[in-house]
Amino acid sequence: MGSVKINCAYAREIDLVDYLSKLGIVPVKVRGHNFWYHSPFRSEKTPSFKVNRKLNRWYDFGEGTGGTIIDFATRFKDCTIGEFLRSIRDNDFSFPVPACPQPIKEQYTTDRITLISDHTLSSDSLIHYLKKRRIPIAIADNYCREVRYSIASRTYYAIGFQNRAGGWELRNAYFKGSSSPKDFTILYPHRSCLCVFEGFIDFLSFITLVPEAENTYSFLVLNSLSFFEKARPIMEAYIEVWLFLDNDTAGQNCSRYATSLSAVYNDQSSLYQNHKDLNDWHCFPGNPNCDLPKLLDPP
DSSP: OOOOOOHHHHHTTSSHHHHHHHHHHHOOOETTEEEEEOTTSOOOOOOOEEEETTTTTTETTTTTTTEEEEHHHHHTOOHHHHHHHHHHHTTSSSSSSSSSSOOOOOOOSOOOOEEEEEEEEHHHHHHHHHHHTTHHHHHHHHHOOOEEEEEEEEEEEEEEOOOOTTTTTEEEEOOOEESSSOOOESOOSSSSEEESSHHHHHHHHHHHHGGGGTTEEEEEEEEEOOOOOOHHHHHHSSSSEEEEOOSHHHHHHHHHHHHOOOOOOOEEEEGGSSSSSSSHHHTTTOOOOTTTTTTOOOO
């Protein structure tokens, strides 16, 4: 930032909505000067975190707390004021990393997502996110794009994974959503064995763990369990279908339902038992199996 003196007075003038955007935090709705978000400090379904852009102040109605950008950043990033000011000076919006990142929940907005462009992954924050998920950039580049999109005239960016209808699954460290039309994704369709995943991060994890799989299996990423029935005719045309669904209630219920329908379905979630999904198992620091070159034997 050249010779500009970076101090608290300077920091307080930084547009808070723009700062949140650089962190990948997007508003759920916008009403005049008021931008409403799901609180970055917890998981919630109803947005209770408001930024008044005219005043450049935030307020969390769920906690009864609020303040300036400095109050937000030092809490959200678990850093000192000095560390925050240095991050502004260095134009670094990913350091320091929050000590306890909030679990990602799919965020819905009353404003339409409008696609602007897509290109090769290049954003430092998106690459940092992939590294945290233990996904090599070379693998992500084969299947994902960096997507720029807008909500309520504000521009954002995310890792994009395209479905068969042309819509995009959008993901960054703080946002999970999708553009229309929404559908599942099928890759390498003309093989005998199909691997099925709920989301593309689990699919990328599998390719990371089993690099030879790209030449062996077909892959179907549901992008939502709601597409399971729609995908059934495709899945049941295969000799074998391996299910790598989440270890939550919805994922396990879907796996049990599938195996009750046909013998072609095989539930593989026991491979990552005690973890919420395949990527969570892959990232677990104490897991001795994380670096296995092969996850499964070829069919």
